[in-house]
Amino acid sequence: MEANTDTDERHPPGRDSNGDVVVRVRGLGKRFHLQSKASNRFSKSFSKLLGLKEREDGAHDFWALRGVDFALEKGEVLGVIGSNGAGKSTLLQLVAGISRPTEGEIFLSGRVAAILELGSGFNPEFTGRENVFINGAILGFSRRELAGRFGEIEEFAEIGEFMDQPVKFYSNGMFLRLSFAVHMCLEPEILLVDEILSVGDIFFQKKCLGHIEAMMADGKSMILVSHDLWMIRRYSARVLVLDHGKPVFLGEPLLADSVYQELNRKKAGERSESFETARKISHKPPTGFPARLPEWPHERDFRESFPPSAITGDKESVRILRVALLNEEGRPSKRFAVGDDAWFYYEFEALKDLGVPLGGVILENAYNVIIHGKTSLEHLPEAAARVRAGARVRFRQRIQLSVEPGKYSFMVGFGMEQSGDCVSPEKLTPEGSLLGLKQLLRVHDAGSFIVEDSDPQKRVFLGCADLPGNCLVEVMAPDLPEPLEGTES
């Protein structure tokens, strides 16, 4: 149904995706008129008041959001990421019904509550208690229902006697606590949360997250805007990436992550140096990457049969041919030492004419926690071009296994850049070309391996993965003790 939606393991394709849709957004767009000179403000105010169509003077128009499509199902969390000004908050305002879309439509089924900004929804002059009752009344609760829940809200918020103080005396943390307490305990069917959880302390955050999980299990839905990619990854089955008001990607969180980071990298490049040089740098193979392509392994080293149940996605467009996992010496291996390089080789066959191909590997540990995932988008291919039906695409991916010892499984995925006109790496780089990124196929449990401690003494990190970084030490010698008074006499 939706062009950009990818299949996810949490939403098996067999499920009827139409029955439980609580938010459906089609072709959503919002245009703002930038304030022009003061001289014609008066006539403008009048025509605005009367709702007249203004002359289309595109110069002062700006689309905060355009062309957004998605459907949110019952119990689903949609993550939204994007840098400042990408249109995230505008999207939430539109869905919340606070602002009118310029184009497109929004379908909602269920009570919506929004935690948009810190302290929003509270009248600063009124006490916490009064604000709780106002918010409850807005959500349609009667006084009696609210009185019944008040204890729960008070307990969740943990702000003690501040409940009876005007909220203008609240700290940021207290605002957040009360906001969340109200909206969590009043159980909206659809909750919109804009980037505010980061204000609270970790314990309150954990509490909120626990509640969010309970809400999801309860069939409540949520749209979560955050810069915290970890949180987005943890709770969202799908992530929408916005850039300058345009939807750049909608799908798998890990892939969304890399799209977002790629966008940021480009922006950083644009800022510091000329675009050209930045592009060249990003094209340089990562350090440790051999200058020449490693040789494609021998046929016998590959696994070629995969159970159909392990393959999800668009099986009509692309087919997995083979997957191999080799060690640094180029031999197939299932055992690695901490810090070893692992080489993943995988090959797909295009069954249809496709866009610019994209491959990726995701590593999971024994607790189904994704430890790492990266696509070829991180290392832009030298010869990115559209592929025709029948073409085979080979990927060689090196991952340094700086992870804690244990059992790991990996998946391989195939996607494409579908906007069509990107036929050379030069054209792949401008931001717009990321628009049609789409995951096509995913092979679950493509293989497994074990990482061992070759020498536990040598392991230099704790936890599930080693991160780059360093630590400097400086020793300050102790001051010499002063002679004790009175020793001279």
Added chain:
Amino acid sequence: MNVKILAKWGGVPMVCDLWRYRELIARLTWLEVTKRYKGSLLGLLWSILTPLAMLAVYTFAFSVILQIRWTESGMGHLQFAMALFAGLIAFDLFSRAILSSSDIITGHSSYVKRMVFPTQVLPVVGVASALVEAVFKLAVLLVWALVAYGGIPWTWVFLPLGLLPLILLSLGLSWIIALAGVYLRDLGHFVGIAVQMLFFLTPIFYPLSAVPSSLRLVALANPLASVVASFRDMLLWGRTPDWIFLVLWTLVSLVLASAGHALFMSRKMDLSEEV
């Protein structure tokens, strides 16, 4: 079809909307009324004390010192103060609601911009809190009349009917002014002047009968004039209100209120951009 149109202009959507948010309106109104006296020692008691003091001052100044007689009544000059006060109750209800509405949206920007909030409730709260004040004043007048004359005319029972067009009129205008005030920030000043002018054009200091008969119809075109007149009839002179005018103005106010509500609802989603 006709029934539908009738229902729409007869205020059915408006009444449904008000009913739906009755709890919210009640709570916000209560907070608005008590906010005025927050921190004061006597608190809500001021709502009684202020009108009581006013009535006493009017009686002293107009009835005792100036000894002005209200020409309509054949009774003593003590009634001038009460006639004046009755007129003021009606006018204040209207003017308070109207004056607060021009910046009621811009003054509650957090409700408009950052919250899923039924903004159409805000002008209603303005009218409702003005109504609460009016009820306090009416209570004072009632007690005053009981003490001063040992009784009140039975026509008091019609009071709610007299209040209805006034409330509807205030509601309709409040919605329109609240909406327009967002776009035209100068509106507040204009409304201030208009209300002042209306104060003297409305028979508050003088009876309607003092208006030259050639201008009587023009005076009656001022909706407040007939409302004020019917207030006095019911509260003081023991006369039943002029039913034709009352029904007429109720219907006109009802249409105005429904129109104001419909207009506000059609534009409320645009407000978040303008505030």
